Amino acid sequence: MDHSAINFIDLDLINIAYLFVVGFIGGLVSGFIGSGGAFVLTPAMMGLGVPGIVAVASNMCHKFPKALVGSMKRARYGQVDLKLGLIVGASAEAGVLYGAHVQEHIKNTFGDAGSNLYVSVAFVIVLAIVGGYVMRDAWRTYTSGTQHEEEKAGAVARWVQSVHIPGTMVYFKCLKARISILFTIPLGFATGMLAATIAVGGFIGVPGMIYLLGAPSLMASATELVVAFVMGVGGTIKFAWSGLVDIRLAMIILGGSLFGIQLGAIGTTYVKPYMVKIVMGVIMVVVLVSRAIVIPVYLSQLNMIEPLGESTQHLLKSASFVVMVIALLIGATIILRAMVQGRREHLAEHAVMEEAIATD
Amino acid sequence: MSTEKAESKQYFLLKTAVLGLITLGLFAFLLIEQHAIIELTSKGHWLFVVPIGIAFLFSFMHGKFTANFWDLLGIKAKQSKGA
Numbered sequence: 001m002d003h004s005a006i007n008f009i010d011l012d013l014i015n016i017a018y019l020f021v022v023g024f025i026g027g028l029v030s031g032f033i034g035s036g037g038a039f040v041l042t043p044a045m046m047g048l049g050v051p052g053i054v055a056v057a058s059n060m061c062h063k064f065p066k067a068l069v070g071s072m073k074r075a076r077y078g079q080v081d082l083k084l085g086l087i088v089g090a091s092a093e094a095g096v097l098y099g100a101h102v103q104e105h106i107k108n109t110f111g112d113a114g115s116n117l118y119v120s121v122a123f124v125i126v127l128a129i130v131g132g133y134v135m136r137d138a139w140r141t142y143t144s145g146t147q148h149e150e151e152k153a154g155a156v157a158r159w160v161q162s163v164h165i166p167g168t169m170v171y172f173k174c175l176k177a178r179i180s181i182l183f184t185i186p187l188g189f190a191t192g193m194l195a196a197t198i199a200v201g202g203f204i205g206v207p208g209m210i211y212l213l214g215a216p217s218l219m220a221s222a223t224e225l226v227v228a229f230v231m232g233v234g235g236t237i238k239f240a241w242s243g244l245v246d247i248r249l250a251m252i253i254l255g256g257s258l259f260g261i262q263l264g265a266i267g268t269t270y271v272k273p274y275m276v277k278i279v280m281g282v283i284m285v286v287v288l289v290s291r292a293i294v295i296p297v298y299l300s301q302l303n304m305i306e307p308l309g310e311s312t313q314h315l316l317k318s319a320s321f322v323v324m325v326i327a328l329l330i331g332a333t334i335i336l337r338a339m340v341q342g343r344r345e346h347l348a349e350h351a352v353m354e355e356a357i358a359t360d
Numbered sequence: 361m362s363t364e365k366a367e368s369k370q371y372f373l374l375k376t377a378v379l380g381l382i383t384l385g386l387f388a389f390l391l392i393e394q395h396a397i398i399e400l401t402s403k404g405h406w407l408f409v410v411p412i413g414i415a416f417l418f419s420f421m422h423g424k425f426t427a428n429f430w431d432l433l434g435i436k437a438k439q440s441k442g443a
Binding site: 008011061062064065073076077233236237240241242243244248250252254258259263265266269270342343346 | 391436
């Protein structure tokens with residue numbers, strides 16, 4: 001690779017503050033739902049003039065230390081299943097490599113517009129199916145009044161847990177059951193493929209652990225941080241080997257995101273588990289809209305529809321980015337609100353108990 | 361008992377301040393020496409260990425600092441709840 005061709009941007013105070021703040025909000029969301037904060041960082045860096053590949057590489061390099069800190073924090077709350085995280089993470093690594101290969105093939109065959117179209121269509125399809133399902137489930141839990149009850153494994157997860165394939169069964173503490181790793185391998189692979197395609201594997205990983213394996217929401221989102229760490233280390237080695245990581249950008253984003261991830265992780269101890277599904281579902285659906293807006297631009301560039309004017313293309317791309325930022329802000333607002341409310345309730349309960357003890 | 365508590369709080373504050381200063385120093389060094397560091401990391405190959413090492417160092421120091429930071433502000437996890 002010709003390293004002299006790589007453009008590493010000059011940083012000023014405004015750029016640093018911007019990346020720090022975006023990192024903080026992304027970290028807050030990741031600390032709470034296990035992932036989902038990183039998707040806005042690549043376009044945010046590219047908006048500053050960072051080449052796409054450097055933005056992806058630097059995003060990856062901030063992700064693994066963030067996931068490490070977040071998973072260690074949530075492990076202290078008893079929310080992490082390390083064994084499940086490492087097993088899913090290993091197959092996710094394979095998915096990342098295959099996903100990157102598919103991306104490269106599409107880019108070589110159809111060019112940048114083809115590659116962008118593939119990413120956007122993947123976003124829309126995955127987010128519509130998985131995001132819609134997560135939202136529906138969260139809404140049902142909310143309206144049925146069962147949000148205070150312990151989560152139960154769904155029908156699919158109960159079937160998965162009932163299948164016995166000799167030589168492949170592993171006990172996972174978060175499932176309180178033995179399941180075949182033949183189920184975790186495709187889940188990890190799909191998580192890795194999505195991570196290599198849209199930068200957020202957790203949009204498959206977390207719902208997969210909840211609905212396919214039967215993990216409680218809080219444990220699934222915490223265990224996803226282990227998966228993200230494993231994927232992040234592998235991805236960073238791959239990009240750093242080619243000299244593509246801008247360590248300044250990665251560490252500035254990490255600077256903000258570690259403040260956020262600590263707060264998001266603390267927030268999980270105050271909320272009802274279904275809040276993880278609500279935040280994840282809302283972000284997925286809004287991001288879906290963001291990617292759908294930009295699809296006509298790529299279709300036009302590939303001459304699959306009537307060509308769009310330069311100004312229209314620019315407008316649609318800007319609108320897409322704004323909606324993406326809104327998705328992250330909505331997620332962060334729901335988290336902070338739920339956290340404040342949960343903390344207030346907890347303090348009120350605590351005060352009542354103290355009063356009762358004092359009366360006795 | 362209350363003196364012990366006050367002392368341990370002071371120690372915690374001091375520890376957090378030291379961690380904060382170390383983190384700040386790391387960021388200052390990264391930005392002051394940015395051209396040399398970028399030149400080194402952009403060579404790639406076995407020098408991939410440089411960005412990985414920097415990331416681990418920052419996550420260790422800054423991770424501890426940020427955890428203590430929220431703690432000092434009184435934002436702590438709910439004690440009674442496990443998963």
